[in-house]
Amino acid sequence: MRKFRILIIIVIFILLFLFFTRLLSPKYATSLVEGSMISQYYNESKDHEVVFIGDCEVYANFSPMVMYEEEGIKAYVRGSSQQLIWQSYYILEETLKYEIPKVVVFNVNSMRYSEPVSEEYNRLTIDYMKWSKQKVDIINASMTEEESIWYYIFPILRYHSRYDKLTEEDFEYLFKRKDNTFNGFLVNKNVKPVENLPVQRKLATYQFEDICYDYLNKITKLCKDNGIELVLIKAPSLYPYWYDEYDEQIRNYAEENDIAFYNLKNNVEEIGIDYSADTYDGGLHLNLNGATKLSKFFAKLLKENYNLTDCRGDSLYEQKLEEYKEFIK
Amino acid sequence: MNVLLLIVSILLYASFGWQSLFYVFFSIITTFFAAKHLQGKYKKAILISTIGINLAILVFMKFIPYTELSILAPLGISYYTLQIISYLVDVYKGKYEPEEKLFNFTLFIMYIPHLFIGPISRYDDMKKQLLAKRKITSNNIFDGLLRISWGLIKKFVIAGRTAIIISTISGNLEYNGAYALLAMIIYSINLYADFSGGIDIVLGVSKMLGIDLVENFNSPYYSESIKEFWRRWHISLSSWLKDYVYIPLGGNRKGALRKNINLLITFTVSGLWHGVNYITWGILNGIFVMFGEKFKTKSKIFNRLVTFIIISFLWAFFIWQDQLTALKMMGSVFTTFNYADLGAQILNLGLSIADWIVLAVFTIILFAFDGNKEKILPKLQNSKLEVKTILIGIMILIVLILGIYGIGFDVNNFIYSKF
Numbered sequence: 114m115r116k117f118r119i120l121i122i123i124v125i126f127i128l129l130f131l132f133f134t135r136l137l138s139p140k141y142a143t144s145l146v147e148g149s150m151i152s153q154y155y156n157e158s159k160d161h162e163v164v165f166i167g168d169c170e171v172y173a174n175f176s177p178m179v180m181y182e183e184e185g186i187k188a189y190v191r192g193s194s195q196q197l198i199w200q201s202y203y204i205l206e207e208t209l210k211y212e213i214p215k216v217v218v219f220n221v222n223s224m225r226y227s228e229p230v231s232e233e234y235n236r237l238t239i240d241y242m243k244w245s246k247q248k249v250d251i252i253n254a255s256m257t258e259e260e261s262i263w264y265y266i267f268p269i270l271r272y273h274s275r276y277d278k279l280t281e282e283d284f285e286y287l288f289k290r291k292d293n294t295f296n297g298f299l300v301n302k303n304v305k306p307v308e309n310l311p312v313q314r315k316l317a318t319y320q321f322e323d324i325c326y327d328y329l330n331k332i333t334k335l336c337k338d339n340g341i342e343l344v345l346i347k348a349p350s351l352y353p354y355w356y357d358e359y360d361e362q363i364r365n366y367a368e369e370n371d372i373a374f375y376n377l378k379n380n381v382e383e384i385g386i387d388y389s390a391d392t393y394d395g396g397l398h399l400n401l402n403g404a405t406k407l408s409k410f411f412a413k414l415l416k417e418n419y420n421l422t423d424c425r426g427d428s429l430y431e432q433k434l435e436e437y438k439e440f441i442k
Numbered sequence: 443m444n445v446l447l448l449i450v451s452i453l454l455y456a457s458f459g460w461q462s463l464f465y466v467f468f469s470i471i472t473t474f475f476a477a478k479h480l481q482g483k484y485k486k487a488i489l490i491s492t493i494g495i496n497l498a499i500l501v502f503m504k505f506i507p508y509t510e511l512s513i514l515a516p517l518g519i520s521y522y523t524l525q526i527i528s529y530l531v532d533v534y535k536g537k538y539e540p541e542e543k544l545f546n547f548t549l550f551i552m553y554i555p556h557l558f559i560g561p562i563s564r565y566d567d568m569k570k571q572l573l574a575k576r577k578i579t580s581n582n583i584f585d586g587l588l589r590i591s592w593g594l595i596k597k598f599v600i601a602g603r604t605a606i607i608i609s610t611i612s613g614n615l616e617y618n619g620a621y622a623l624l625a626m627i628i629y630s631i632n633l634y635a636d637f638s639g640g641i642d643i644v645l646g647v648s649k650m651l652g653i654d655l656v657e658n659f660n661s662p663y664y665s666e667s668i669k670e671f672w673r674r675w676h677i678s679l680s681s682w683l684k685d686y687v688y689i690p691l692g693g694n695r696k697g698a699l700r701k702n703i704n705l706l707i708t709f710t711v712s713g714l715w716h717g718v719n720y721i722t723w724g725i726l727n728g729i730f731v732m733f734g735e736k737f738k739t740k741s742k743i744f745n746r747l748v749t750f751i752i753i754s755f756l757w758a759f760f761i762w763q764d765q766l767t768a769l770k771m772m773g774s775v776f777t778t779f780n781y782a783d784l785g786a787q788i789l790n791l792g793l794s795i796a797d798w799i800v801l802a803v804f805t806i807i808l809f810a811f812d813g814n815k816e817k818i819l820p821k822l823q824n825s826k827l828e829v830k831t832i833l834i835g836i837m838i839l840i841v842l843i844l845g846i847y848g849i850g851f852d853v854n855n856f857i858y859s860k861f
Contacts (some may be wrong), residue, residue: 133839273847
């Protein structure tokens with residue numbers, strides 16, 4: 114009986130431990146919403162024909178709802194802030210456990226980063242991923258020197274110091290999540306025209322590191338093994354600069370591997386992007402207006418080149434589209 | 443069990459730097475074989491030379507700090523050297539027979555719980571416990587966990603916060619006057635919480651293994667004089683110094699003057715044991731021990747307050763390790779009147795309001811516990827396992843939530859593991 118009572122007490126403390134872990138962890142519901150994007154996917158329908166992977170250049174610039182409305186494409190953006198190429202690979206691997214899309218679109222901007230950038234960015238991508246082999250792999254591949262996998266397994270070890278920084282959000286979203294995107298697209302209606310772009314600096318080397326190629330090869334192989342068409346893109350952001358030397362390397366890689374590559378900056382006029390009105394941060398990301406234009410253009414491009422179904426009329430998507438239109442009014 | 447204990451001890455010790463094993467094994471082997479000849483013809487020469495070799499290593503490691511070799515200084519060398527000396531002296535004096543088995547002696551020295559920050563154990567006491575048939579009992583485990591949890595609160599909740607203040611103030615010499623006074627008072631709490639917290643963890647782990655190590659603290663800040671303080675603070679070091687320095691020098695047996703000289707020498711040795719920068723600290727402590735008793739009043743509270751303030755001032759040598767700076771900072775308390783400025787800047791010393799409140803609450807709990815230990819401890823020990831489980835759970839949650847740890851915090855960094 115004594116052992117039983119002690120066991121009950123231990124169980125209560127484990128529950129308290131879990132409660133405080135949840136309370137102290139960031140909710141990413143109304144602030145730093147980028148941290149909620151990866152996990153929103155788990156609650157979505159898994160019938161996408163196009164899946165985007167990559168950094169902010171995908172989640173800010175491509176609106177699946179526009180693509181659905183224009184061409185009937187069911188798409189999802191599994192993007193996250195500063196998503197590094199190995200993170201894109203493991204997120205793709207995880208996605209393929211749920212569904213096999215016809216097309217995977219990878220934004221190659223992350224080819225320039227060969228090392229983890231910061232713990233904060235890692236957290237935004239990884240924190241709310243479901244536990245799986247991919248999560249363990251993504252943690253091991255992404256950790257900065259000062260991080261430890263234990264901080265991910267037991268988030269309270271990392272977030273306990275938030276005890277005096279808790280806000281209403283932490284209590285309101287203690288037991289629920291908030292979806293902040295429309296199929297992975299984060300809407301931003303603000304306008305900040307391009308004014309002064311940073312100086313384009315010369316680099317010591319423009320050669321992408323081996324580790325980036327290794328993961329690009331893995332993405333390519335994963336797609337081929339699953340019969341998926343891989344499409345490489347470079348979103349039309351004005352900075353950080355996408356150097357010609359970068360472009361050439363990706364173009365060569367695409368040719369060698371028989372993969373399509375679209376540097377969408379070359380299509381800015383055709384798309385109709387006006388950088389004095391279509392960006393919310395002076396050229397780094399497109400705003401709702403810009404993203405709508407780009408999504409229309411890209412949806413048409415995909416529809417013309419890949420065997421995608423026109424899914425217009427799908428009740429779930431029609432409802433989502435209605436909600437989307439209501440939201441962006 | 444002892445074989446396992448020794449293997450774990452060696453592996454853990456090696457994990458902090460396998461090179462350290464050479465030094466510690468050298469000391470163990472030389473001492474073990476030397477002790478076997480401490481009753482023979484050349485016993486005095488063997489005693490002096492063996493102590494000399496071990497002291498030479500200690501001095502070389504501690505007093506020649508900025509060489510490549512100093513990086514290899516084995517952890518816990520100050521502690522195990524004192525244990526070795528006490529063992530040699532006791533065998534020499536015939537207090538007990540030399541150990542026959544190298545394994546037992548190695549385990550005594552390498553016993554990991556006490557190797558890094560003490561307490562400084564005596565061989566005869568440890569041998570009885572190490573060689574006794576021990577059982578791991580639920581009572582020992584729960585008592586050990588209680589003690590560990592309390593130690594963790596001291597280390598991570600209290601000392602974690604005080605260390606931030608100390609680091610901010612000591613890192614900028616413009617923080618003098620009121621800031622220096624605050625640093626000294628906070629450091630009193632910091633060192634006590636850090637060191638006694640570490641000792642609680644050590645004693646707790648040991649308790650779980652069925653071994654009761656000697657207590658190292660007895661509510662030191664309730665002392666009414668510096669002399670009393672040294673009977674309550676770092677007890678294992680104080681008693682070691684008394685037995686192996688003060689008494690061999692003659693103790694109080696040769697008149698008042700010699701007694702005072704012996705005291706001064708003993709405290710100078712104590713300062714030296716901490717490092718060359720602490721000699722002045724040792725001498726000043728010696729002076730306060732020599733004359734402090736004469737100034738005691740009838741008021742316990744007043745005596746305790748004065749003792750606490752003196753001790754806090756003396757910790758200045760630990761905060762600003764350059765002795766001249768420490769003296770200047772002590773002086774600035776009386777010459778720089780920036781007390782109003784401190785009030786305005788209190789939240790710029792590294793702690794938020796919430797942190798200050800947490801620090802204040804747990805410091806009060808710490809002192810309240812110390813003041814009522816005699817009542818609380820027996821109740822705790824006799825309480826049901828369910829009650830102990832609840833207390834352990836609460837304390838672990840407190841440490842997890844309110845502890846200062848994580849990225850940028852070195853969990854191995856106990857202040858007294860440096861000495």
